[in-house]
Amino acid sequence: MADKLDDYQGVTGRWHGIRDRWKERYAQWKENHPRGIREILKEMLFGIPTSSEPPNREYDNSEYSDIFRRKNRLELMRISAAVMGIEFSYAGETAFVSPTLLQIGVPHHQMTMVWALSPLIGFFMTPLLGSLSDRCKSKFGRRRPFIVMMSIGVFLGLILVPNGETLGYMLGDLGNVNRTQVPSVLGPRSTALETEGTNYHPWGVFFTIIGTVLLDFDADACQSPARAYLLDVTVPEDHARGLSTFTIMAGLGGFMGYALGGINWDETTLGDFFGGHVRAVFSLITIIFVICVSATVSSFKEIPLEELHQYDEFKKSTETSKSPPDQEQFERDNLRKDVSSYGTLEEEGLMRDCSTYGTLEGSEAPEPPAPNGIAIPEGHGEPLSLKHYLRSIVMMPKSMRVVCLTNLFCWMAHVCYSLYFTDFVGEAVYGGNPAAPVGTESRTNYEAGVRFGCWGMAMYSLSCACYSTVIEKLIKKFGAKRVYVGGLCTYSCGMMLLCILRTQTAVLLFSWTAGIMYSTLFTMPYLLVAHYHATGMWDSEGGGCGEERGIGTDVAVISSCVFVAQLLISFIMGFALKLTGSTAAVVGVAASLAGAAAITATKITYLEL
Numbered sequence: 001m002a003d004k005l006d007d008y009q010g011v012t013g014r015w016h017g018i019r020d021r022w023k024e025r026y027a028q029w030k031e032n033h034p035r036g037i038r039e040i041l042k043e044m045l046f047g048i049p050t051s052s053e054p055p056n057r058e059y060d061n062s063e064y065s066d067i068f069r070r071k072n073r074l075e076l077m078r079i080s081a082a083v084m085g086i087e088f089s090y091a092g093e094t095a096f097v098s099p100t101l102l103q104i105g106v107p108h109h110q111m112t113m114v115w116a117l118s119p120l121i122g123f124f125m126t127p128l129l130g131s132l133s134d135r136c137k138s139k140f141g142r143r144r145p146f147i148v149m150m151s152i153g154v155f156l157g158l159i160l161v162p163n164g165e166t167l168g169y170m171l172g173d174l175g176n177v178n179r180t181q182v183p184s185v186l187g188p189r190s191t192a193l194e195t196e197g198t199n200y201h202p203w204g205v206f207f208t209i210i211g212t213v214l215l216d217f218d219a220d221a222c223q224s225p226a227r228a229y230l231l232d233v234t235v236p237e238d239h240a241r242g243l244s245t246f247t248i249m250a251g252l253g254g255f256m257g258y259a260l261g262g263i264n265w266d267e268t269t270l271g272d273f274f275g276g277h278v279r280a281v282f283s284l285i286t287i288i289f290v291i292c293v294s295a296t297v298s299s300f301k302e303i304p305l306e307e308l309h310q311y312d313e314f315k316k317s318t319e320t321s322k323s324p325p326d327q328e329q330f331e332r333d334n335l336r337k338d339v340s341s342y343g344t345l346e347e348e349g350l351m352r353d354c355s356t357y358g359t360l361e362g363s364e365a366p367e368p369p370a371p372n373g374i375a376i377p378e379g380h381g382e383p384l385s386l387k388h389y390l391r392s393i394v395m396m397p398k399s400m401r402v403v404c405l406t407n408l409f410c411w412m413a414h415v416c417y418s419l420y421f422t423d424f425v426g427e428a429v430y431g432g433n434p435a436a437p438v439g440t441e442s443r444t445n446y447e448a449g450v451r452f453g454c455w456g457m458a459m460y461s462l463s464c465a466c467y468s469t470v471i472e473k474l475i476k477k478f479g480a481k482r483v484y485v486g487g488l489c490t491y492s493c494g495m496m497l498l499c500i501l502r503t504q505t506a507v508l509l510f511s512w513t514a515g516i517m518y519s520t521l522f523t524m525p526y527l528l529v530a531h532y533h534a535t536g537m538w539d540s541e542g543g544g545c546g547e548e549r550g551i552g553t554d555v556a557v558i559s560s561c562v563f564v565a566q567l568l569i570s571f572i573m574g575f576a577l578k579l580t581g582s583t584a585a586v587v588g589v590a591a592s593l594a595g596a597a598a599i600t601a602t603k604i605t606y607l608e609l
């Protein structure tokens with residue numbers, strides 16, 4: 001009938017055909033979903049995921065029974081709340097630390113060097129923290145003590161960064177008696193310090209740098225135990241949904257954190273109360289951070305290490321009485337091993353090692369996880385010591401080397417954007433000058449540019465959250481290579497256009513490409529590593545790597561690229577800014593590095609992924 005209408009009635013016939021097809025699809029959808037849209041949305045947002053078989057609850061100790069049950073969406077959001085607070089802190093750090101350092105008299109080339117301190121510490125501390133977490137015998141569990149410890153460091157950083165200059169004045173820095181009354185978006189300034197030759201206040205610089213290092217390192221370090229805690233207190237059936245919730249909470253935290261910095265708090269009562277724009281932003285972020293971390297660490301009790309060993313003994317004593325799994329269970333286990341699924345990748349790739357935290361910094365030899373997903377370290381395999389960690393970097397197969405090189409370029413391109421973007425907007429887009437006297441047009445333009453840059457970075461965080469929800473489908477439809485290279489090329493083109501145009505519209509529009517890049521570098525390298533280990537193949541001919549490598553070690557090596565990238569960019573960016581004399585070099589270098597990453601991504605061994 002539709003063909004006849006198409007033949008005899010042209011556009012009208014085609015319209016009737018389309019209408020009939022959609023009617024059929026809608027009728028089929030209603031038949032498959034009798035409960036309707038409202039109930040489906042309700043279950044998707046708050047309900048417990050459906051499962052054909054309940055999780056194993058053999059070791060159902062009453063004190064920890066909540067760990068062995070399914071979690072609804074609200075509970076997963078509470079478990080993931082810590083990463084939301086961390087991303088709020090990241091937003092304040094990346095948006096305001098560089099402008100703050102410039103405003104207190106640190107030159108551009110020295111300001112970029114400050115960002116090298118945290119990755120130097122992180123590169124060598126990462127294996128140690130992983131090993132300590134694996135063997136933590138606290139009665140509060142293995143993860144929560146580390147979350148709290150790192151959160152204290154973040155809290156101190158959030159206090160020191162906006163108040164470092166004031167603390168310097170209190171300890172005798174110059175200019176504390178002639179402070180100007182003109183409000184500044186980046187805190188109080190001294191008129192004496194605006195005069196060339198008197199811009200010397202070492203205590204203020206010292207406290208601000210200490211706060212920056214504490215905030216940057218501890219925010220990075222806190223994410224791993226927070227993710228491990230999520231996997232520890234949820235059953236395997238909830239891991240995929242839990243990790244997606246974790247990613248979404250992180251994206252929303254970054255979006256709201258940057259949006260918080262985009263509001264002009266100087267024109268509000270809160271701004272007056274806290275003493276300026278940046279102090280208001282950091283004070284609000286500190287309050288939100290404490291609430292988020294408190295919600296996570298108080299959500300579910302962890303099983304202490306001693307009781308985990310008891311569970312292992314219980315498990316071994318009952319294994320002999322168990323019947324072999326049925327065909328349905330066998331198929332379900334095989335399905336879970338399908339590394340082409342992004343959610344399943346995270347579950348398998350992050351849970352294979354002897355501890356969930358250890359997958360990033362833990363032991364090499366994998367131990368089968370307990371039914372609730374809690375892996376029990378037994379001392380099997382070589383711990384990821386610094387020596388083992390560095391040897392794994394030197395003696396890696398060629399396929400891993402190309403993945404690491406690509407990831408290094410990706411992180412370098414992203415670090416350019418995340419650490420120096422607001423300064424670029426303030427100077428290159430708005431034509432401001434951070435060293436100009438307070439109250440001048442140039443200084444006012446710079447401060448307005450910093451605030452507007454926060455809105456651009458809010459778009460980047462929102463883009464990351466949105467793209468993360470569809471990247472799995474894109475990989476299945478177009479293949480890993482096209483998604484990887486396409487994401488990098490998108491970011492490279494966006495940053496190049498932003499470098500050329502330098503307009504407010506371009507800032508908001510092309511910041512979306514940074515979110516695509518961020519989601520890509522958090523997905524593709526780990527997908528490839530999991531695929532190599534799952535298939536046992538490391539080259540296109542199906543050959544192995546020639547030596548035994550733990551997936552936890554390789555994930556740790558991949559993750560360490562962020563430290564090397566930040567360290568290298570600290571040197572490169574200072575030189576680029578000095579050579580070009582413009583902060584447009586920030587996005588120009590980002591575009592070039594993303595282009596280099598796209599080229600190396602074409603050389604990666606994908607193995608038909």
